[in-house]
Amino acid sequence: MGGVRSVGGPEERLLYQDEQLKITVRAASGAPTVTLIGEIDASNSHALAGALASCRQGDYIVVDTGALSFIDVSGLRVLVMPALPPSQRWIRLHNVTPYQRRLLRMMGWYYEPRAHHLPV
Numbered sequence: 001m002g003g004v005r006s007v008g009g010p011e012e013r014l015l016y017q018d019e020q021l022k023i024t025v026r027a028a029s030g031a032p033t034v035t036l037i038g039e040i041d042a043s044n045s046h047a048l049a050g051a052l053a054s055c056r057q058g059d060y061i062v063v064d065t066g067a068l069s070f071i072d073v074s075g076l077r078v079l080v081m082p083a084l085p086p087s088q089r090w091i092r093l094h095n096v097t098p099y100q101r102r103l104l105r106m107m108g109w110y111y112e113p114r115a116h117h118l119p120v
Helices: 045-054 073-080 098-106
Strands: 012-017 021-026 033-040 061-071 091-094
Touching (some): 012 045, 033 045, 045 073, 061 073, 061 098, 073 098
Parallel strands (some): 061 091
Antiparallel strands (some): 012 021
16 A cells, blocks of 8 residues: 655655545655645544554654645544644644635634745
């Protein structure tokens, strides 16, 4: 399930894939960058949590949500980590779509963009 692919840049490794969701990780000089493609719901949010935990190496990881076409509350809980105090949250969201931002606000989970230096 976990292949490695390098296309003129950092290696990208497949962490998880099902009929709805593909999760890849790319090593970066700072934090690993995880890309989510497809849909997240109750059927795969547990797999998402495991995949994210498996690539955590330092203080945080960057998660690119720009290619998600759908995410429900179970998926948002994995990404936002509302049970933890902000200082202990180790996921940094990148490319949050207007739809995702709206859901975060509706749930009372304020989203504040942070600058991330991602490889080109």
